[in-house]
Amino acid sequence: MKPCPEEIVQYMHDYLDGEITRRDEQILKEHLEKCPACQEHMDQLSRSVAFLKSASHIEAPEGFSNRVMASLPKERQSAGVRRWFGRHPMLAAAAMFMLLAGLALFSNFNTSDQQLAVSTQPNLVVEGNKVTVPEGETVKGDLVVRNGELHIEGEVEGDVTVINGSKYMASTAVVTGRIEEIDRAFEWLWYTIKSGVKEGLSVFEGPDAGDEEE
Amino acid sequence: MEDIVKKRIKQVLKGDQSAFEEIVSLYQNRLYQVCYRMLGNRHEAEDIAQEAFIRAYINLHTFDQKRKFSTWLYRIATNLCIDRIRKKKPDTFLDAPVPGTDGLDHYSSLAHDSPLPEEEVEKMEQQERVQYEISRLPDKYRSAIVLRYIEELPLQEISDILELPLGTVKTRIHRGREALRKQMKKL
Numbered sequence: 001m002k003p004c005p006e007e008i009v010q011y012m013h014d015y016l017d018g019e020i021t022r023r024d025e026q027i028l029k030e031h032l033e034k035c036p037a038c039q040e041h042m043d044q045l046s047r048s049v050a051f052l053k054s055a056s057h058i059e060a061p062e063g064f065s066n067r068v069m070a071s072l073p074k075e076r077q078s079a080g081v082r083r084w085f086g087r088h089p090m091l092a093a094a095a096m097f098m099l100l101a102g103l104a105l106f107s108n109f110n111t112s113d114q115q116l117a118v119s120t121q122p123n124l125v126v127e128g129n130k131v132t133v134p135e136g137e138t139v140k141g142d143l144v145v146r147n148g149e150l151h152i153e154g155e156v157e158g159d160v161t162v163i164n165g166s167k168y169m170a171s172t173a174v175v176t177g178r179i180e181e182i183d184r185a186f187e188w189l190w191y192t193i194k195s196g197v198k199e200g201l202s203v204f205e206g207p208d209a210g211d212e213e214e
Numbered sequence: 215m216e217d218i219v220k221k222r223i224k225q226v227l228k229g230d231q232s233a234f235e236e237i238v239s240l241y242q243n244r245l246y247q248v249c250y251r252m253l254g255n256r257h258e259a260e261d262i263a264q265e266a267f268i269r270a271y272i273n274l275h276t277f278d279q280k281r282k283f284s285t286w287l288y289r290i291a292t293n294l295c296i297d298r299i300r301k302k303k304p305d306t307f308l309d310a311p312v313p314g315t316d317g318l319d320h321y322s323s324l325a326h327d328s329p330l331p332e333e334e335v336e337k338m339e340q341q342e343r344v345q346y347e348i349s350r351l352p353d354k355y356r357s358a359i360v361l362r363y364i365e366e367l368p369l370q371e372i373s374d375i376l377e378l379p380l381g382t383v384k385t386r387i388h389r390g391r392e393a394l395r396k397q398m399k400k401l
Binding site: 010013016017041044045047048049051052053054055056057058059060061064065067068069071072073 | 234238267340391
């Protein structure tokens with residue numbers, strides 16, 4: 001018996017895929033009619049397919065979708081936050097501003113915690129953490145000392161503020177402005193807000209007012 | 215149906231988890247069926263189908279909404295099934311054939327343990343045979359055959375699900391049919 005053409009089995013599969021050309025189908029049919037072995041092969045393939053298709057339809061078990069829903073990860077909190085932001089853009093912006101402002105103040109307070117800091121004025125004498133306004137000298141403008149001792153023997157034409165430190169006034173001392181001592185975070189915060197508001201107001205008063213203060 | 219699904223997907227993406235329930239209801243039978251036919255075990259099928267939906271939920275933002283959702287979902291499920299089959303291979307105590315049951319393993323006996331009327335048993339035996347023959351197919355061919363003949367999907371969609379060229383899918387189905395033919399010569 002002469003061997004069957006190789007492409008016959010390929011034609012069988014093309015036929016089963018529903019993708020056989022007219023011409024190839026004709027060749028397949030003619031071959032199957034005269035070749036019992038290939039006819040048997042084709043029958044077995046068709047039976048296998050029919051057998052597979054006889055598989056009954058299977059449905060998901062009862063309560064399946066409930067179990068899926070119950071095991072989904074909880075709605076992420078960030079989703080909730082995002083939704084809230086979406087609904088209240090102004091409040092969200094305000095909250096964000098407060099948060100950032102608070103952070104800025106706090107970090108400011110912390111970083112300046114350790115070191116001596118003095119507002120730069122001429123004719124101040126700084127030794128270690130002791131700041132002196134020498135007798136007979138006049139300091140023009142506001143004076144701020146942070147983390148240090150302030151000794152006033154001369155004259156200050158402006159406000160004096162001491163943060164986290166102490167102040168000694170000699171009998172010769174003259175301060176034309178207000179004197180304030182601050183030594184806790186809360187007060188520092190309060191002071192910053194107060195001066196912030198003052199600065200804010202001075203902006204409204206116009207540039208002239210600001211110049212006068214210098 | 216795809217329109218409803220796309221609407222629900224958008225709702226889920228906006229944070230409405232409950233909109234996902236309708237998606238599950240629409241696809242649960244199809245997904246469970248694929249998993250069952252691939253794995254041959256009801257408990258595992260439920261496990262994997264459930265996992266597929268959870269993964270779909272978590273990764274929903276990565277789904278390209280211009281594409282067909284069912285294709286994406288089938289892909290997640292078939293990949294999970296193939297992983298499971300590969301992991302399962304080394305441990306054989308549940309997969310070992312039960313003596314005198316014509317090749318049925320402990321899994322299939324776990325699946326049907328309640329007594330049934332005789333005509334049900336007769337029907338079941340043929341169904342069991344179907345499942346048994348599918349489970350004997352190499353997993354490469356099994357996924358293509360299940361999608362083609364159980365889910366009755368077009369070749370192009372199978373190629374999209376399995377992320378294989380159309381020609382490769384055809385070859386796998388052809389080889390799957392040949393393997394099945396050889397398995398069932400005695401039928």
